[in-house]
Amino acid sequence: MGLPETDDRVRGARVVRSVTPVTWQATGRGAMVLQWDVIGDTEQSVLADPVRLRSVRQLGRSGPDEAFDRVAMLVRKLVDAPLGVVCLVDAEEQFLAGQVGMPEPFASERAMPLTHSFSRHVVVAGEMLVIPDVRTDPRMRGNPSIEQLNAIAYAGVPITDPDGLVVGALCAVDHEPRDWTPSEVTLLTELAAVCSSEVCLRIARATAEEARQAAESAHHQLELLTDLTESLAATMDVDEAMRRLGRIVTARLADWCVVTYADEPGAEPHVSAAHRDPARAADMARLAELAARSRTDLQAIVLAARRSGRPVRRADGPAKLRGRLSDAEIAAIATSAGLGSSMVAPIISPVRRRVMGAVLLVNGPDRAPFSAAEERIAAEIGRRAGLAVENSRLYREQRHVAEVLQRSLLTELPELPGVELHARYLPAQDGAAVGGDWYDAFAQPDGSVLVAVGDVSGHDIEAAATMGQLRNLVRGDAYGRTDEPGVLLTQLDQALHGLRVPAAATAVLARVRQSWSGYQISFANAGHPPPLLLLPDGRVQVWWVPPEPLLGLPPQDPRTTTIRYVPPGSTLVLYTDGLVEDRDQLLDDGVARLAEVLRHCAVYPGDELCARLLEVAPRRSDDIALLLVRLTG
Structure with missing residues (x-):
């Protein structure tokens, strides 16, 4: 007997393989076992995805989590479900980061084997699952939670990490069959978005901390990157964050710099400029204003970073660098500020994996060209700038979701x-x-x-x-x-x-x-x-x-x-x-x-x-x- 007919759906870099109901009914019980073997293999590959597991493990398992417990409580209060759970699912078990209504020992241990997990199916499917009665669902009807938790109705919404990978689910569980209403599903979706924002922010903080620790081998890098991280983390205003970035890198890495980024492709760029010498603040403000208008010069900077996806160092000398600037006033200000070696570092979004802008670093002619070590620092600066941009975006989204909830x-x-x-x-x-x-x-x-x-x-x-x-x-x-x-x-x-x-x-x-x-x-x-x-x-x-x-x-x-x-x-x-x-x-x-x-x-x-x-x-x-x-x- 051949393999049953299947439907392939691409989710990111993976293919989720699911059996069509028609084929399942036509091929009978023996074919059903074979079909679920296919799904089981796919399920294991999704759950064991190392990139996804890294995000799950970055979130930690330090016991009850006050923020997620509050979301679970909100699910119970607003959706009127006996059980509200924020689940994080790894390859071997699921962790109850937030819960209300769970019986012992699960309430204290905060962990369940995957055999008891409904939410693992949300992770594998990569989408919401709303099931009035799990006893009628072929994926779940043998789940031990039906008997041990009296779990009958289930609604689960994916919780995603910065890469869009599903790390778990926000779910509501009832002890009897239930038709989940559209308003309840909408509310669960909004609360899951809040959970995803919290997850992304925590992973972002964990990533920043890992990068900070990795830089400890170089005292100069540690000082610069630590100051940069602390300064960027202290504000959710992305324009202010980029101005702070400029002040820090000109104090320790370059004579002057231009920072440009855009929230979306084709959008008007945000530009700031800074110089090591405070007396040149007015010139830098004018340079930023002109650079925002002169899309040609600005696009050349960003394109150089986008093509390579990493910093680009140049030591061509003042004449060649000046020749790349088509705007006469920009060229005059740049020459006055000092033209020697230059380096362009891309600002890369850690969430959307694309170049959002660039940092142009310039030294005067009396300083040595940028080194390979400084290139590595510049790459890290670009990544942290991208993280600051995404944190600001996630913060705005979280505020919006919370405000919608408040107004509702x-x-x-x-x-x-x-x-x-x-x-x-x-x-x-x-x-x-x-x-x-x-x-x-x-x-x-x-x-x-x-x-x-x-x-x-x-x-x-x-x-x-x-x-x-x-x-x-x-x-x-x-x-x-x-x-x-x-x-x-x-x-x-x-x-x-x-x-x-x-x-x-x-x-x-x-x-x-x-x-x-x-x-x-x-x-x-x-x-x-x-x-x-x-x-x-x-x-x-x-x-x-x-x-x-x-x-x-x-x-x-x-x-x-x-x-x-x-x-x-x-x-x-x-x-x-x-x-x-x-x-x-x-x-x-x-x-x-x-x-x-x-x-x-x-x-x-x-x-x-x-x-x-x-x-x-x-x-x-x-x-x-x-x-x-x-x-x-």
């Missing part, structure tokens, strides 16, 4: 009669752009409106998950009830404590009702900055009340409710501390500054007023949530 957890404001709502959320400028600030507004059956702003402690994905829980608890507990905000927050304290929700948060909860004189606003404040009220005549009230404990602490005395009556045309302003907090000032000063801006901008419409108020923040070291409630009726 925020409320879409309703349209209510007599009440005009405007809100803004701004992530912190530092970190993963995800945190615990939130706002909410919803109508009650009795015609009143509940509004809230809060801030869960922390600036990470766990804070965002807790924020989502807290917001839903507020909604679920308050909807349909006529209790005042103090009573509702007291009940929320009890719910957080009783359900063991790990939340420590500040919040203001307010109920807006129409009254005979206009509106009645009753509110309770749990350790949060005071609400502001803009009156129709332009005056601003700051509603300070005696401080009460944060939410999430053990319940103590019942919380109080404060009642104010306000005229139509007033605007209630709720906000988080990121808008008013400044390390150099008291909170009262920040609140007073916000009140002053509110007073001066009273005439602006809601959206414009939000924009003006956001300008108050002295720096964006914290998230900001802002909610405006205009009482128009």
